[in-house]
Amino acid sequence: MALANLRGRVAWIFADEDFDVDQIVGVKNIKIKDPVELGRLAMRQQEPDFANKVRPGDLLVGNHNFGYGHPHYPPMIGMRHLGIAGVIAESFSPGYWRGEIAMGFPQAACPGVLQAVSRWDEIEVNWDTSLFHNHTTGAELPIEPLSDGDRLMLEAGGIVGYLHAREEEETGS
């Protein structure tokens, strides 16, 4: 199964290192499960009309150790509801990374990305070549290749699909 490339605009740049994603919806909202509600709450603190500006396929860019702290799932459930298709960051906190990959939400570690983008640039992540492209500026950077397990997880759309795929592999069906 091929993993579709990410292509979209830079909807937001989280410039802070060690960014705690719970701040996207606010810690008080991390027990909410409804994607519509979470989409409505997302980025209220940062940019109240964020939801009106993004469109499906848009991407987020982060600094080092993106997802540090106690990451929970609701912030990115909200972001996905708004159409955000993935995150590209200098580096990721392992707990956040593991959690979002298990949700089937693409993440790409790309050292140097922060200096290579401005908001609303058109960017692309090519999984097969492990390259990041900024189509607005022409910049190109290597991304850290996905591990086999992470790639399978993303191809399967998350942990449930991945485990089904493992069952098929093990039973030979």
Place this chain on the structure above:
Amino acid sequence: MGRTIAEKILARVSGRETVTAGEEVLAKPDFVIAYDFPGYTDVIFRQMEEEFGIDTVAEPERFALFIDHMVPAATTQEEELHENTRSWGAKNKVPVYERKGIGHQVAAELGYATPGAFVVHFDGHISQLGTFGTLAIGVRRHLLEAFVKERIKFKVPATTRIDLNGTLQPGVTARDVFHHIVRVLGPRSCRGQVMELGGETIAALSLEGRQSINCLAMFTGAITAVMNPDEKALSYIRKRQRLDIEPVFSDPDADYAARHEIDVSDLEPIAVIPPSPANTRDLSEVAGTEVQVGYLGSCASGRVEDLALAADVLDGHRVKDGFQLHVIPTSQEIMEQAAERGIITRLINAGAFLSSSSCDYCFGRMGVMRAGQRAVSTGTLNVRGRMGSPDSEIYIVNAAAVAASAIEGRIADPRPYLKGHGLKGKSDGAG
């Protein structure tokens, strides 16, 4: 080339002679642990049945469930969640430990922290079982894999070794040591790796202190923490451990990703200022800041020596009028020990508000703050809104500093209050 403790444990549970950092293995966790929480256990139970047609787990003795959040229930939905957990446990013959305390602590008391064992949980603070030479990892939603499959795919992590040297000053605790590590090495110094700790400071620390440090490993970016189990650890766990396996230890010539030495002789009490666990400062830099709330508890503190230290600070003093000091022992066993030693009485006499063990004060379900309030806390985290309003603030400090700040109503250095108490409460904890 020698091996790290993490490599040795993962070799055994993947049926291999040796494994090396970076390899992906199929590992069989010795124990699969979870606490019930909406969106986690309820989803796992449902997906097991609906997606994979699994009615009951094959080896129930490998599984353990804790009910430690939302205890006691405040809504019917919470009690329904707990009831769902109890009935799933009964159907699966999986033990459900309820109202025994915070699961990460109780898991040690109940011997799931078997030296040499591999444990998975969805929550990263399970790393504190590393105190006993257990490799315990929070795998988040990947925990479903451990409920559905005997073996999980797991990449053998690299290890960073940190040796701590020097004797801690009175009033400086393990909690200060951990946040000092983050200050010196940085919040991503062990990113994706195992943080292995040793050295003379660790050797001198109580098991409780070691549990505090290992509990917080994630804030260095580590996926867990581990210590080679010494006689102190082994003698505590020997009569409790649930598996008859040999403890393992890192070889002196093990291949570490990095090695660091940190001297803690001059370490002072720290304060981790909001809104990030990466912001370690000396407490003296923020001393005098007005605070209205104090929280002593959580899986990262709140054990007997922390309670004793707070009682030492409070002796002969009173919690300032209007200050809310919440003290929540980490487990019922700890609360009982503290009661037997008269510590509970001393805390109550000084004006502390005590509750039975629960996770609820740590994640803003109980004891919440309104906008403008500020807390000193031994909870795990100080992000905005963790304990109530997003416009409240949390300063992480050690247990003694929570008590000193409760007396003064402002962030206070505990050391003047400990004069005459010697080193009491520092490293004599039982567990």
